[in-house]
Amino acid sequence: MPAPDGGIVFAILAFVIIVSALMVVSLKNIFHCALALVLCLFAVAGVYILLNAEFLAAAQVLIYVGAVAILMIFAVMLTSKLASRKIRQTNENALTAFFVCVIVALSTIVLITKTDVWRLTDKALPADNIATIGKYLMTKFMLPFEVVSVLLLAAMIGAIVLARKEKS
Amino acid sequence: MAEYSWILKNSYITCLLPLFSFGMIVFFLRWKEMLSAVFSIAMILLSWVWSLWVLVEVISHHGATYEAFYDFVAFAGFSLQIGILVDPLTAVMLAIVTTVGASVEIYSVGYMKDDPRFSRFFAYLSLFLFSMLGLVVANNFFMIFIFWELVGLTSYLLIGFWFEKKSAADACKKAFITTRMGDLGFLVGLFMLAFFAGTLNYGEVFARISSGLIPAGIVTAAAIFLFCGAVGKSAQFPLHVWLPDAMEGPTPVSALIHAATMVAAGVYLVARSMSVFVASADAAIVVAVIGLVTSFIAASIALVQNDIKRILAYSTVSQLGYMIMALGLYGYDSALGHHSPGYYAGTFHLMTHAFFKGLLFLGAGSVIHAVHTNDIQEMGGLWKKMKITAPAFCIASLSIAGIPPLAGFWSKDEIVAATLQHPVFLVVTLLIAFMTAFYMWRLCFLTFFAPPRDQHRYEHAHESPKTMAYPLVFLAVLAAGAGWVGIPKVAPWFSEFVFHGDVYHPHWSWLMLLSAVVALSGISLAYLMYYRGSISPIKMGQRFKPLYTFLYNKWYFDELYHVVLIRPTLAFARYLWSFDNRVVDGAVNGTAWTTIKWSDIKEWFDTWIVDGAVNGSGWLVRQVGNTLRFIQTGSVQFYAMFILALVVLFCFAKFDYVEMGLERWVLVFVLFVTLVVVIVKILSMLRYRAEPKNTQED
Amino acid sequence: MFYYLGLAAILFSIGLFGVLTRRNTIGILMSLELMFNAANINFVAFNRYIITDGLTGQLFAIFIVVVAAAEAAVGLAIVLLVYRNWRGIDTDHYSVMKW
Numbered sequence: 001m002p003a004p005d006g007g008i009v010f011a012i013l014a015f016v017i018i019v020s021a022l023m024v025v026s027l028k029n030i031f032h033c034a035l036a037l038v039l040c041l042f043a044v045a046g047v048y049i050l051l052n053a054e055f056l057a058a059a060q061v062l063i064y065v066g067a068v069a070i071l072m073i074f075a076v077m078l079t080s081k082l083a084s085r086k087i088r089q090t091n092e093n094a095l096t097a098f099f100v101c102v103i104v105a106l107s108t109i110v111l112i113t114k115t116d117v118w119r120l121t122d123k124a125l126p127a128d129n130i131a132t133i134g135k136y137l138m139t140k141f142m143l144p145f146e147v148v149s150v151l152l153l154a155a156m157i158g159a160i161v162l163a164r165k166e167k168s
Numbered sequence: 169m170a171e172y173s174w175i176l177k178n179s180y181i182t183c184l185l186p187l188f189s190f191g192m193i194v195f196f197l198r199w200k201e202m203l204s205a206v207f208s209i210a211m212i213l214l215s216w217v218w219s220l221w222v223l224v225e226v227i228s229h230h231g232a233t234y235e236a237f238y239d240f241v242a243f244a245g246f247s248l249q250i251g252i253l254v255d256p257l258t259a260v261m262l263a264i265v266t267t268v269g270a271s272v273e274i275y276s277v278g279y280m281k282d283d284p285r286f287s288r289f290f291a292y293l294s295l296f297l298f299s300m301l302g303l304v305v306a307n308n309f310f311m312i313f314i315f316w317e318l319v320g321l322t323s324y325l326l327i328g329f330w331f332e333k334k335s336a337a338d339a340c341k342k343a344f345i346t347t348r349m350g351d352l353g354f355l356v357g358l359f360m361l362a363f364f365a366g367t368l369n370y371g372e373v374f375a376r377i378s379s380g381l382i383p384a385g386i387v388t389a390a391a392i393f394l395f396c397g398a399v400g401k402s403a404q405f406p407l408h409v410w411l412p413d414a415m416e417g418p419t420p421v422s423a424l425i426h427a428a429t430m431v432a433a434g435v436y437l438v439a440r441s442m443s444v445f446v447a448s449a450d451a452a453i454v455v456a457v458i459g460l461v462t463s464f465i466a467a468s469i470a471l472v473q474n475d476i477k478r479i480l481a482y483s484t485v486s487q488l489g490y491m492i493m494a495l496g497l498y499g500y501d502s503a504l505g506h507h508s509p510g511y512y513a514g515t516f517h518l519m520t521h522a523f524f525k526g527l528l529f530l531g532a533g534s535v536i537h538a539v540h541t542n543d544i545q546e547m548g549g550l551w552k553k554m555k556i557t558a559p560a561f562c563i564a565s566l567s568i569a570g571i572p573p574l575a576g577f578w579s580k581d582e583i584v585a586a587t588l589q590h591p592v593f594l595v596v597t598l599l600i601a602f603m604t605a606f607y608m609w610r611l612c613f614l615t616f617f618a619p620p621r622d623q624h625r626y627e628h629a630h631e632s633p634k635t636m637a638y639p640l641v642f643l644a645v646l647a648a649g650a651g652w653v654g655i656p657k658v659a660p661w662f663s664e665f666v667f668h669g670d671v672y673h674p675h676w677s678w679l680m681l682l683s684a685v686v687a688l689s690g691i692s693l694a695y696l697m698y699y700r701g702s703i704s705p706i707k708m709g710q711r712f713k714p715l716y717t718f719l720y721n722k723w724y725f726d727e728l729y730h731v732v733l734i735r736p737t738l739a740f741a742r743y744l745w746s747f748d749n750r751v752v753d754g755a756v757n758g759t760a761w762t763t764i765k766w767s768d769i770k771e772w773f774d775t776w777i778v779d780g781a782v783n784g785s786g787w788l789v790r791q792v793g794n795t796l797r798f799i800q801t802g803s804v805q806f807y808a809m810f811i812l813a814l815v816v817l818f819c820f821a822k823f824d825y826v827e828m829g830l831e832r833w834v835l836v837f838v839l840f841v842t843l844v845v846v847i848v849k850i851l852s853m854l855r856y857r858a859e860p861k862n863t864q865e866d
Numbered sequence: 867m868f869y870y871l872g873l874a875a876i877l878f879s880i881g882l883f884g885v886l887t888r889r890n891t892i893g894i895l896m897s898l899e900l901m902f903n904a905a906n907i908n909f910v911a912f913n914r915y916i917i918t919d920g921l922t923g924q925l926f927a928i929f930i931v932v933v934a935a936a937e938a939a940v941g942l943a944i945v946l947l948v949y950r951n952w953r954g955i956d957t958d959h960y961s962v963m964k965w
Contacts, residue, residue: 014873021877021900025884030893037896044903051870051914053924056906056931063931068899068938075892075942079949096849097886100813103842105879107816112871120867120915132921133928141925148932155936162943166950805894809886 010050016043030076038069055129177236179222180252182215182262183301186269190294193287204287208294209273215301216270219262226259227665235307235371246362249369253307256666257515261304261436264519265429267646268526269297271639272424275530278635279420279537289329293424296322300429304436309358309368312437316354316397319430320347326425327417339413346410350400357393360386374443384448391444391451394437395458402434402488405462409725411485415477419533422477427484427529428522435491435518442511445499452503456496460596463489465723467603471610472709472719475542476532479611480525483568486604487521490514493593494586501589508589512667513582516651519662520575523650524564527643531561534636535615538629539622544611548620553629556637558616560644565612567647569605570687572680575651581683588679598686605690613698798853813846870911878904891945895938902934 020043023036041064048057137145189211197204237251273293280289299322303315321344328340362368364386365376377387398404403411414426425431438445438455445452463486470482491514498510534557539547551558567576580601587593620626631637653662696702709716718724820839877900884897906927913923 010869014869017873018876018880021880024896024900025880025888025893030890033890033893033896037899040900041903044907047870047873047907048910048927051910053910053913053921053927056910056924056927059928059931060906063935064899064903068935071938071942072892072896075945078946079892094887096813096845097809097883099841099845100809100816101879101883101886103816103838104812104882105876107820107838108875108879109872112868112875123919129921129924133925136921136925140920141929144929148929151933152936155940159939159943162940163946805886805888812882812886 010047013043013046013050016040017047031073034069034073034076037072038065041065041069053129055133173225177234179218179254179258179262180302180305182218182222182266183298183305185211185215185218186294186297186301190291190298193291193294198287198291201286204290205273205277208290209270209277211294212266212270212273212297215297216266219259219266222254223259223263226254226256237307237369246366248310249308250311251307251369252305253370254305257436257439258304260515260519260666261432262301264432264522265297265300265304268424268428268522268643269293269300271526271643272420272530275423275533275636275639276418276420278633279533280418283418285329289326289418292322292325292329293420296326296425296430300433303433307370309361309370309373312440313351313354313358316351316401316433319433320344320351320401323347323414323425323430326421327414329417329421333416335413336416339410339416343410343414346407347400350396350398350407353393353396354400357390357396360390360393364390370440374441377443377447387444388448388451391441391448392454394441394444395451395455398434398437398492399458400434401437402431402492403462403485404434404458404489404492405465406725408462408466408485409722409729412478412481412722415475415481419477419529419536422481423526423529423533426481427525431484431488432518432522435488435495435514438492438495439511439515439518442495442499445496446502449500449503452496452499454496456493456500456590456593459489459491459493459496460593461489462486463493463600464596467600467607468719469722470607471603472716474545476535476544476547476611476615477529477542479544479607480528480532483528483604483608484521484525486600487517487525487568490580490583490597490600491517491521493597494583497586497590497593506589508586509582510586512662513579513586515666516582516662517579520567520579520647520650523643524567524576524647527560527564527640527647528568530636530640530643531557531564534632534640535561537632537636539625540628541622541625544614546622546625547615548618548622549616549626550620550629551616553626554616554631556631556640560640562612562616563644564647565608567651569608569691570601570683571691572684573651574648575646577680577683577687578651581680584683585679598682601683601686602690605687606694609691609694610698613694617699799850801853810846810849813842817842817846867911867915870907874904874907874911877901877907891948892942895941895945898941899934899938902930906930 017040020036020040024033024040027033027036041060045057045060045065048054048060186208189208192207193204197207233253233255235251235253237249239247240250241248273290276289276293280286283289296319299315299318303312303319306312306315324340324344327343328336330336331340358368361373364382365373367373367376376382382390400407411426411431415422417426445455466482466485466489470479470486473479473482494510494514494517496510498508498514501508501510534554535547535550536542538550538554538557541547563574567574570577570580572578584594584597584601587597693703697705697708721727817839820842881897881900881904884900885894888894888897909923909927909930911923913921917923
């Protein structure tokens with residue numbers, strides 16, 4: 001099997017991703033989980049850069065880390081009264097879910113490695129990332145763009161409506 | 169052969185006239201009593217005249233025989249006939265039956281005057297006369313048997329005429345059943361004759377027997393069986409027990425049936441079938457012995473009875489025994505080749521006995537009518553009170569005792585003559601004659617001549633009305649004079665008329681003297697005991713107490729029969745009834761029980777198996793649901809996990825591993841692991857019986 | 867390329883495990899973010915190695931990010947509501963969808 005493109009960097013990033021993901025799903029303190037999530041997301045951004053998706057990496061950091069993760073932390077702080085207590089975070093389905101997920105992972109990997117369908121190309125990606133994305137957003141992906149903005153609006157309104165205080 | 173007049177040729181009309189009377193009374197005249205009686209008497213008088221004409225005809229034809237018949241049922245080699253046979257015996261019988269019958273019917277008008285069933289009595293009497301006359305003119309055994317049974321039936325009806333009295337009802341049943349037993353033998357004899365002789369016609373049967381076509385043993389057996397019928401009908405030992413009880417019937421019935429005619433049917437049968445007995449000495453001696461034994465037993469019982477009719481009944485049995493014995497001795501002697509006066513002795517005595525016994529009974533009825541009791545110990549001194557009955561009765565008593573020149577003397581003398589060749593028979597016959605004279609005059613003295621025992625009854629006694637008295641007179645004349653047709657050597661008309669062989673009268677002079685002496689001594693003893701009182705009957709009774717008791721209780725025959733025959737039969741009938749009850753009821757109950765049990769089984773089946781299946785499936789579904797409901801935890805994560813697991817499973821089931829280059833075992837392993845995991849998960853869920861366990865609160 | 871896909875697969879299944887297992891609702895949401903990211907990695911990898919004309923994969927990944935963000939917002943608002951009404955966000959207590 002040839003070495004991955006990116007070599008050692010990819011290996012480190014992959015390691016970080018996996019470890020932090022594991023921390024997300026298993027840590028008892030929900031706050032620690034959130035922080036692990038942040039780490040993970042950063043590492044994923046690094047992977048995007050390896051894959052020549054600079055704008056996406058930036059967007060990832062901005063949106064995910066800067067907004068979503070922070071939001072999560074806020075929520076954590078708002079909802080947990082006992083943040084310091086060490087309670088079990090996994091429910092009774094743990095063992096079964098573990099097996100199932102292992103099987104899913106393994107099978108997917110097997111599927112990937114044994115397939116001969118992929119025809120890898122060596123064509124290079126367009127050099128100017130941002131410009132191209134911007135161009136496509138306005139032309140080819142106009143509709144999804146608009147829809148997404150409506151979606152954002154709706155989500156915003158919805159969140160506000162949902163979270164507002166009860167009129168007693 | 170001179171031409172027979174139509175009177176003779178149609179002599180069966182004599183028996184049809186009473187039948188016509190019976191029919192008319194039953195259908196039309198029942199409600200007019202006097203008319204019924206008059207009609208019935210008119211018919212029988214007509215028959216009487218006809219019979220006398222027939223008798224005269226037969227006499228004028230010198231005892232010729234006329235036979236006419238019609239084949240009633242005929243098939244190959246055998247036929248049943250209906251026909252008449254008119255010979256001297258028949259003519260004599262016709263005359264006797266119609267004479268006594270007419271007398272009795274006239275007498276009954278007075279005797280049965282106040283009876284509510286007056287017309288029915290005359291209907292029965294007419295029916296009886298039809299049967300008896302038919303019996304007499306029959307020309308074959310089949311016909312005589314039919315009329316034999318008819319006579320038995322009418323006797324039953326007449327004995328039980330006053331059926332409200334239990335004793336009368338019992339008596340008529342006893343008569344019928346006892347004679348039926350004799351008839352059974354008769355029937356067997358008939359079958360034997362029919363089988364071996366191939367015919368039932370008198371003439372043909374006798375011809376075959378005489379010519380020796382039938383084996384001797386069969387002849388003897390057939391003869392004895394035929395005699396059984398006579399034993400029953402004529403009340404011979406051992407079937408004599410019904411006749412005394414038959415006195416429960418009205419007195420005219422006793423006079424007609426049980427003295428003069430029906431009981432004479434047995435004697436008539438033996439006389440008619442003489443050829444059969446002549447062919448078999450053994451049968452004949454049996455007949456003679458039975459006759460003698462019967463006569464002796466009956467005479468001994470009559471010595472001590474107190475009921476006037478019972479005395480006369482036993483007297484009848486005794487006299488019938490005389491007749492049977494005489495006929496039997498004739499058969500025996502003839503079988504051995506000797507001469508014997510027995511045949512005409514028996515038939516002659518039959519005739520005279522019919523007259524004087526009929527008279528005795530009618531007279532007894534007259535006496536009973538006067539003093540309203542049957543017991544002679546309560547009577548007495550009636551000679552002064554009953555000026556017609558008493559002399560008539562005494563004439564008949566003299567006749568039966570055998571005092572010359574009355575009828576009974578001549579016939580009894582013939583009978584004694586028949587026993588001459590058999591010393592034992594002779595001695596016993598003379599003893600019986602002595603006893604007969606004794607008991608008859610005991611009766612007469614106590615009833616008519618002794619001082620009255622019961623003053624009250626004596627005061628109220630009176631003579632009977634004319635309709636009752638005139639027949640008495642008429643019969644008295646006959647009782648006195650009927651014997652004069654049979655005086656030996658001087659006027660042997662009867663014997664020559666009836667009998668076709670040589671007439672035989674041995675030692676007639678000293679024989680007649682002997683009988684007269686015996687009769688007179690019997691009367692004198694009775695005179696001494698009951699009129700003069702020189703010998704006290706009470707003291708005699710006490711001295712011979714056991715013998716007296718034995719005789720008084722009729723030799724205990726009824727008790728013997730009751731124990732030996734009646735009780736076992738009743739017990740057997742009861743056993744059969746209980747068996748039938750148990751089996752039949754058992755079957756019915758068993759069926760019901762089986763049905764109930766079967767439906768119980770079906771109910772059990774229905775409840776447990778059918779309902780069980782239905783309920784069971786419901787229960788099963790409920791239990792399964794109850795168990796499996798815990799899979800619905802309400803937790804979305806749980807549901808999502810399951811969906812995922814099963815999706816993985818489905819994907820793997822469709823996994824084309826060959827193309828992947830994977831080993832099969834990998835696939836199986838993965839599938840297996842997934843499956844196990846899923847199942848373990850499900851089972852772990854099922855352990856929960858309540859809410860899922862709560863981990864510690866947040 | 868396969869390494870990237872493999873990494874995405876692993877990340878996906880880890881996220882899946884977390885979704886199925888976490889008792890804390892916010893934990894579920896976090897695991898869900900992981901799954902989204904895994905998908906994103908897949909898209910970008912395919913874009914880089916298979917279909918390179920037009921940055922379709924990347925654009926799609928951007929859209930996914932945006933939608934994930936919106937969804938996270940709404941989801942957290944719901945979590946807040948649940949927290950307010952039921953005094954806890956332990957998924958073990960969410961057992962309404964049953965008998």
